[in-house]
Amino acid sequence: MNAAHIDGDNADVVIIGSGHAGVQVAISLREEGYAGGIVVVGDELAEPYNRPSLSKEHLAATDSSEPQPLTPKGQLASLGVRVLLGVAVESLDLDGHSVTLSSGEQLAWGELVLATGASHRVLPLDGAELSNAFYLRTLAHADALRAALADAKRVVVVGAGFIALEFAAVARARDLEVTVIAPDRALARAVSAPLSEYVERVHRELGSELLLDRGVEGFEHDGTRVTAVVDSTGVRHEADLVVIGIGAIPRTDLAQNAGLEVSDGILVGPDLRTSHPHVWAVGDCARMRIAGAHGEEGTSVRLESVQNAVGQAQHAAAIIAGSERGDYADVPWFWSHQGPLRLQMAGLAYQADEFVIPGDVDSGKFSVFCFRQGELVAVESVNKPADHMAARVALRDRGGDIHPDTVREPGFTLKGWLAEHPA
Numbered sequence: 001m002n003a004a005h006i007d008g009d010n011a012d013v014v015i016i017g018s019g020h021a022g023v024q025v026a027i028s029l030r031e032e033g034y035a036g037g038i039v040v041v042g043d044e045l046a047e048p049y050n051r052p053s054l055s056k057e058h059l060a061a062t063d064s065s066e067p068q069p070l071t072p073k074g075q076l077a078s079l080g081v082r083v084l085l086g087v088a089v090e091s092l093d094l095d096g097h098s099v100t101l102s103s104g105e106q107l108a109w110g111e112l113v114l115a116t117g118a119s120h121r122v123l124p125l126d127g128a129e130l131s132n133a134f135y136l137r138t139l140a141h142a143d144a145l146r147a148a149l150a151d152a153k154r155v156v157v158v159g160a161g162f163i164a165l166e167f168a169a170v171a172r173a174r175d176l177e178v179t180v181i182a183p184d185r186a187l188a189r190a191v192s193a194p195l196s197e198y199v200e201r202v203h204r205e206l207g208s209e210l211l212l213d214r215g216v217e218g219f220e221h222d223g224t225r226v227t228a229v230v231d232s233t234g235v236r237h238e239a240d241l242v243v244i245g246i247g248a249i250p251r252t253d254l255a256q257n258a259g260l261e262v263s264d265g266i267l268v269g270p271d272l273r274t275s276h277p278h279v280w281a282v283g284d285c286a287r288m289r290i291a292g293a294h295g296e297e298g299t300s301v302r303l304e305s306v307q308n309a310v311g312q313a314q315h316a317a318a319i320i321a322g323s324e325r326g327d328y329a330d331v332p333w334f335w336s337h338q339g340p341l342r343l344q345m346a347g348l349a350y351q352a353d354e355f356v357i358p359g360d361v362d363s364g365k366f367s368v369f370c371f372r373q374g375e376l377v378a379v380e381s382v383n384k385p386a387d388h389m390a391a392r393v394a395l396r397d398r399g400g401d402i403h404p405d406t407v408r409e410p411g412f413t414l415k416g417w418l419a420e421h422p423a
Helices: 020-031 139-149 162-173 193-206 253-258 306-320 385-397 404-408 414-420
Strands: 013-016 038-042 081-085 089-093 098-101 106-108 111-114 118-120 154-158 177-181 209-211 216-221 226-231 236-238 241-244 248-250 279-281 286-290 299-301 333-338 341-347 354-356 366-372 375-382
Touching: 013 020, 020 038, 020 306, 089 253, 111 306, 139 162, 139 241, 154 162, 162 177, 162 193, 162 333, 177 226, 193 209, 193 333, 193 341, 193 375, 341 385, 354 404, 366 385, 366 404, 375 385, 385 414
Parallel strands: 013 038, 013 111, 038 081, 111 279, 154 177, 154 241, 177 209
Antiparallel strands: 089 098, 098 106, 118 248, 216 226, 226 236, 286 299, 333 341, 341 375, 354 366, 366 375
């Protein structure tokens, strides 16, 4: 249902957030034929940019190159989308259908989309705020860190998630000494134990020291810069640069203060509506329930990926524009580049109870097939893009038909199986 058009500087649809999810909502609304007014509000001054590249190509660049833009220059303006950058939203009025901006301006809306994303999790230790301790979430973070890398020699990375290990690979490519400290296996929240084991092996081969059985006790510093990191076993690690990557926190303050239902994310239904019928949430800030194996009810998840942000944005935009859509049910997929590793994950492996790896792990090109109660729930591919593309099809259409013994058969390939067993 299209909202009635609102004149002046107001809009039929107000989108809070100028990242992947927010920008995609605006573009998809126009692609769906939506003719009403659209305003995108972002609190960063930079034009919308590709966030995943910050910890990879952008950080690895030795010059002051600009980040990859999200859209061609002028595209949003050509679509009649008003974009307000460097402006924060102070509050939401759900009854009055308006938002108040940090500039004092108010915008009325017919439909409101929250694409507020997530912010870095802060390490609550004295010294974590000093000049050579960095987080990596925004363009400003990446630019500051890239400049600091030019003079660094010894780096300590706190955390072993995607951003932490992507940075570690960039630092090793610059021949810096790298120590990674974390209390759990590599990528523990996102991938299977077999894949973690391989990722750890490759990073050690690249020359990083991985200490994955401990936390950080504190920082030694001179009041301006960190000089060493002390781990929870009491071992001291000298550092002239520290990168902290210990996860992200969904930005839910606006939603919570307005009275929307929130629990480690803005709670949404299968159509991506919040607890208010004209307010939607998409991307990193949204938490929704997904189905489990064998038709189980499943659990609620909050997915931090470009694919999820774009897919949810497209789905919500289509419904706002008047299209008939069912529940959002895209197969989640992710990727990460870490030195020689090109990791591509389809599905969610966190509830898997059986893992099958056809082929030779030592070749550096393989996939981990993850099953739960005999049903394929995820495929994690290392330097094997054909498996990843086939996995997205298989998980969407045939996950219940592919069993562990099938994958163990000599000569099995997922692409070949799909060709021999058409749906």
